[in-house]
Amino acid sequence: MHELSFGTWLIHISSVIEWIVAIFVIYNISTYKKYNLFYWLSIAMVPNLIGAMCAITWHIYDNQEILYGLVTLQGIFTFIGNSTLAIAAIKIFRGTETYE
Template identity: 45%
Template sequence: MHALSLPTWWIHVASVLEWGLAMLAIQRWGQRRGEPEWNWLALAMVPALISAMAACTWHLFDNAQELYGLVVLQAGCTVLGNAAMALAAWNLQRKRATL
């Protein structure tokens, strides 16, 4: 755990928790409004959460080269998550335009 300072760890962990809470809030927002398309946005956020967890795990083990696959996983999940969130946002916009 020497790879990051304590304040940096705090930010990493808080960001992961915040992202999870944001996913839950978005899902509940859609339920309250009766707009199920918000669920797609919350689901699209999952790869970014996996990406963040992969980064934290790699740092937890002092950026060990044996775990470098986590960096590749993080990069892939980031690309997938960004694309998924863009599609989910487009879907929300498309739904709004038809109202």
């Protein structure tokens, strides 16, 4: 784990924790307030979280070449996550639910 500085690790780990908390907060809001479209937003966030965990796992093992497939997975999950987030945002924008 010596490849990255302490500050970089702090940012990586806190970002993943923040993303997990955001998913649960959005999910809880969607179930409490019955905002069904926000439920799908919380689900759409999961691929980005998986991508972030792939990147962190690769760094934990000092960027070993044998684990380079994690970099590819990270890119794939980031693409999927960004696409699903865009779709969820469009559905919320076009949705007929009212939010008070």
